[in-house]
Amino acid sequence: MTSDANFSDASERIDTSDATWQTDVRAGVRHVRDLAFLPLSPGERAAAQAAAANHKVRIPKAYLDLIDWNDPADPIRAQVIPSPDELLEQDGELDDPIADHAFSPAPRLTHRHADRVLLFPTYQCAVYCRFCFRKESLTSIGRGYTREALEPALAYIADHPEIREVILTGGDPLSLPDKALAEIRARIEAIAHVRLLRIHTRVPVALPSRITPGLVAALQGRLMVTVVTHFNHAREITDATEAACRTLRQAGFVLLNQSVLLKGVNDTVEVLEELCRELMYRLGVKPYYLHHGDLARGMAHRRTTIAQGQALAAALRARLSGICNPVYVLDLPEGGGKVPIGPCYIEGRDGESWRLRGLDGEVKGYQEVVGE
Numbered sequence: 001m002t003s004d005a006n007f008s009d010a011s012e013r014i015d016t017s018d019a020t021w022q023t024d025v026r027a028g029v030r031h032v033r034d035l036a037f038l039p040l041s042p043g044e045r046a047a048a049q050a051a052a053a054n055h056k057v058r059i060p061k062a063y064l065d066l067i068d069w070n071d072p073a074d075p076i077r078a079q080v081i082p083s084p085d086e087l088l089e090q091d092g093e094l095d096d097p098i099a100d101h102a103f104s105p106a107p108r109l110t111h112r113h114a115d116r117v118l119l120f121p122t123y124q125c126a127v128y129c130r131f132c133f134r135k136e137s138l139t140s141i142g143r144g145y146t147r148e149a150l151e152p153a154l155a156y157i158a159d160h161p162e163i164r165e166v167i168l169t170g171g172d173p174l175s176l177p178d179k180a181l182a183e184i185r186a187r188i189e190a191i192a193h194v195r196l197l198r199i200h201t202r203v204p205v206a207l208p209s210r211i212t213p214g215l216v217a218a219l220q221g222r223l224m225v226t227v228v229t230h231f232n233h234a235r236e237i238t239d240a241t242e243a244a245c246r247t248l249r250q251a252g253f254v255l256l257n258q259s260v261l262l263k264g265v266n267d268t269v270e271v272l273e274e275l276c277r278e279l280m281y282r283l284g285v286k287p288y289y290l291h292h293g294d295l296a297r298g299m300a301h302r303r304t305t306i307a308q309g310q311a312l313a314a315a316l317r318a319r320l321s322g323i324c325n326p327v328y329v330l331d332l333p334e335g336g337g338k339v340p341i342g343p344c345y346i347e348g349r350d351g352e353s354w355r356l357r358g359l360d361g362e363v364k365g366y367q368e369v370v371g372e
């Protein structure tokens, strides 16, 4: 086992009572050399080592088992198996596509919007997604959790009463042991002005057996807890991921999902429609954002155009209920935040007369009537 195959530093040994998920980790791909045992194409095999140098390889068994190896374009495979196309970097692609570093007042902290911060307890993940917009940090920083590493960030949060939401991201916060999570949660909830703890994670998707009663207990306390999952395809919704989401919902956590729009994975109306429906109706997870592909290096082969994304968002708006609809957003490269870039329904305006396109595509008039 390489050191980064551990989820965290040696001082934070994972307790062995939760054996199932550890088996899922151990029996999966933990290192690029484990790819040798998979039926990869000659091109994938040739590129694996070089691609892994830019972004680590890790796939828990539960996620690996979802791949249909007879389909070279399988949408699960496309998300985790290194591709030769990753080596083709384009001008304009960025190491830090959403400017995490430019807005970092303390190590492991990003503060761009007044009321909420990103806190990075670890730069390791349960699964490494090839399209990750933070892959450069995960490779160059790569560190796990230590109590000391978070002290400056926690002091900054305590000093800024405008901060109401702390978003644990990374890396994947749910790749940490229960003990570490309980410790981080306790430190955050001790800061009186913080109201909500948000967790951005792919663990319910890629390593659902990790969602245990112990993990839930570690997160429960004074704070409202929101878990933002990251499902990209309905094929990721299984009995196991359903059970994981049920455990989180029954704990009283609010569940939302963000997806990344990925060419060859989920860039059709049918795939996105099924994903959004099954998220809400089967998992009880509200589709929150559909992200336009970030300018992460070597990912041109997975990016759609914005016009394609807008057409998909318009079709979803017409076909799905409001609660099943995500907002299509672009995270601006220079730190402008996530801006909605979906289709515009306003066709024109003349004073208080508006012309708006209905969901049926027809333009209708609307006359504003307001009191004095």
Ligand SMILES: *Cc1c(COP(=O)(O)O)cnc(C)c1O
Residues within 6 Å of the ligand: 098, 110, 111, 112, 113, 116, 117, 118, 167, 338
């Ligand atoms: C994405 C992000 C957030 C959260 O944004 P929401 O729109 O509230 O989901 C907060 N801070 C930073 C720096 C972010 O990148």
Ligand code: SF4
Residues within 6 Å of the ligand: 124, 125, 126, 127, 128, 129, 131, 132, 133, 134, 135, 170, 171, 172, 201, 202
């Ligand atoms: S789990 Fe999230 S942070 Fe980790 S590799 Fe995937 S997208 Fe990146």
